[in-house]
Amino acid sequence: MATTPEPSSILSFEEARRLVEHHAASLRPHGKELVELLDSAGQILAEPILADRHFPPFARAMRDGYAVRAADLSPLPAILHIVGEIKAGVASKDLPVVHAGQAASIMTGAPAPDGADAVVMVEHTKRDGDRVQIMKAVGAGDNIVATASEATRGERLLSPGLRLDYAAIAIAASTGRSRLLVYRKPQVAVLATGDEIVDIDVPPAVNQIRNSNSYSLAAQVQSAGGEPVLLPIAPDEPARLRELIADGLEADLLLLAGGVSMGKYDLVEPILAEFQAEFFFTGVRIQPGKPVVFGRIPRGAASTEASALHTYFFGLPGNPISTMVTFELFARPMIEALAGAAKRKVVFLKARLKSEIKTKTGLTRFFPAILLGEFENSEVELAGWHGSGDLAAMARANCYVVVPPDRDRIPAGEWVPVMMM
Numbered sequence: 005m006a007t008t009p010e011p012s013s014i015l016s017f018e019e020a021r022r023l024v025e026h027h028a029a030s031l032r033p034h035g036k037e038l039v040e041l042l043d044s045a046g047q048i049l050a051e052p053i054l055a056d057r058h059f060p061p062f063a064r065a066m067r068d069g070y071a072v073r074a075a076d077l078s079p080l081p082a083i084l085h086i087v088g089e090i091k092a093g094v095a096s097k098d099l100p101v102v103h104a105g106q107a108a109s110i111m112t113g114a115p116a117p118d119g120a121d122a123v124v125m126v127e128h129t130k131r132d133g134d135r136v137q138i139m140k141a142v143g144a145g146d147n148i149v150a151t152a153s154e155a156t157r158g159e160r161l162l163s164p165g166l167r168l169d170y171a172a173i174a175i176a177a178s179t180g181r182s183r184l185l186v187y188r189k190p191q192v193a194v195l196a197t198g199d200e201i202v203d204i205d206v207p208p209a210v211n212q213i214r215n216s217n218s219y220s221l222a223a224q225v226q227s228a229g230g231e232p233v234l235l236p237i238a239p240d241e242p243a244r245l246r247e248l249i250a251d252g253l254e255a256d257l258l259l260l261a262g263g264v265s266m267g268k269y270d271l272v273e274p275i276l277a278e279f280q281a282e283f284f285f286t287g288v289r290i291q292p293g294k295p296v297v298f299g300r301i302p303r304g305a306a307s308t309e310a311s312a313l314h315t316y317f318f319g320l321p322g323n324p325i326s327t328m329v330t331f332e333l334f335a336r337p338m339i340e341a342l343a344g345a346a347k348r349k350v351v352f353l354k355a356r357l358k359s360e361i362k363t364k365t366g367l368t369r370f371f372p373a374i375l376l377g378e379f380e381n382s383e384v385e386l387a388g389w390h391g392s393g394d395l396a397a398m399a400r401a402n403c404y405v406v407v408p409p410d411r412d413r414i415p416a417g418e419w420v421p422v423m424m425m
């Protein structure tokens with residue numbers, strides 16, 4: 005029997021977000037695949053990466069200068085006898101040994117020689133033939149990175165669940181990995197709804213709107229680590245909508261856009277209910293995006309041959325900005341979990357508000373905004389939007405200013421929470 009949404013399932017932003025995170029924690033990626041290191045950026049690592057040698061593998065000079073015994077440097081200036089030159093890449097059999105009263109000229113990246121325990125920067129020295137005058141003292145260990153001080157052989161450098169960024173890729177390269185195991189991307193079905201919506205290759209009549217939501221959602225799905233599967237546009241008509249929802253439930257997650265408001269032809273919730281949907285919330289006290297719906301459908305109700313017990317879905321409001329914001333707030337953590345990414349919390353930074361904000365209490369508001377200013381003088385200003393359909397304002401924005409539900413006025417100059425895009 006269909007569970008129709010409870011009228012009480014309108015949650016605060018924090019309650020809704022925690023509920024989504026709770027469900028996300030039960031999700032697992034499906035399988036792994038090997039990818040070329042050059043293609044791995046942005047993918048989720050599915051294996052631990054261990055140090056295949058010590059890091060660094062030898063005591064390494066961090067500066068150009070002279071390898072010395074720190075104890076030789078008092079009183080200053082000290083005059084030392086130069087016993088050799090060490091450049092990066094030199095074989096260990098060709099390294100000089102530095103005895104008391106001696107120094108070796110050394111380059112950044114070269115192995116520190118036996119006997120020496122520090123490097124004096126060339127700027128603090130004066131050379132005269134085979135002698136060098138040292139003007140500044142160093143402590144033992146200065147300007148030398150000790151063998152294995154960054155990691156010892158066998159130590160774990162990267163863990164499964166990490167999104168591969170340039171630093172992680174550098175680690176994979178420095179451990180000799182030209183291919184990496186990553187998680188397979190989850191399939192995320194995208195279903196735009198609405199009688200007025202036409203696809204972008206069709207000239208729209210005056211009463212029609214081009215479908216932008218499927219494309220913005222596809223881009224967001226990709227950036228979260230999923231593989232978007234675009235379904236045809238669903239009209240506000242039960243039979244076709246039912247058919248397309250059934251298709252969408254074959255994916256690992258279903259995103260619907262539009263048709264979740266209170267209008268007579270907002271059919272998404274009643275049709276989902278026919279599929280035995282369990283609704284976790286049918287609205288969140290936020291703006292934009294208040295009518296957002298989250299739930300799941302038992303796998304058997306739509307298809308039989310899948311491993312997961314449920315297919316989760318989101319009914320996102322159709323106003324383009326609402327669609328984008330609700331995706332970021334709620335759908336992203338579910339996709340990241342299906343993609344195998346380690347759990348992460350939503351964090352707000354703080355920036356100084358440039359101009360006063362006036363609004364109403366009752367909703368947590370996510371206003372598209374622009375971080376301005378330079379260096380430490382960061383300021384944030386609203387992108388001056390004209391409602392939830394204003395794509396131009398959204399394209400100007402690079403963050404959201406978050407206004408808590410108990411505030412109806414924020415004066416200029418206040419430090420406000422900012423969510424980065």
Ligand code: AMP
Pocket residue numbers: 196197198200201213214215216217218261262263264265320321322323324
């Ligand atoms: P709805 O949530 O279905 O009531 O739609 C709210 C508003 O968003 C309407 O003005 C729609 O024209 C617009 N809209 C809905 N779906 C899309 C879409 N796929 N692309 C662009 N605009 C849309």
Ligand code: MG
Pocket residue numbers: 197198199262263322
């Ligand atoms: Mg609609």
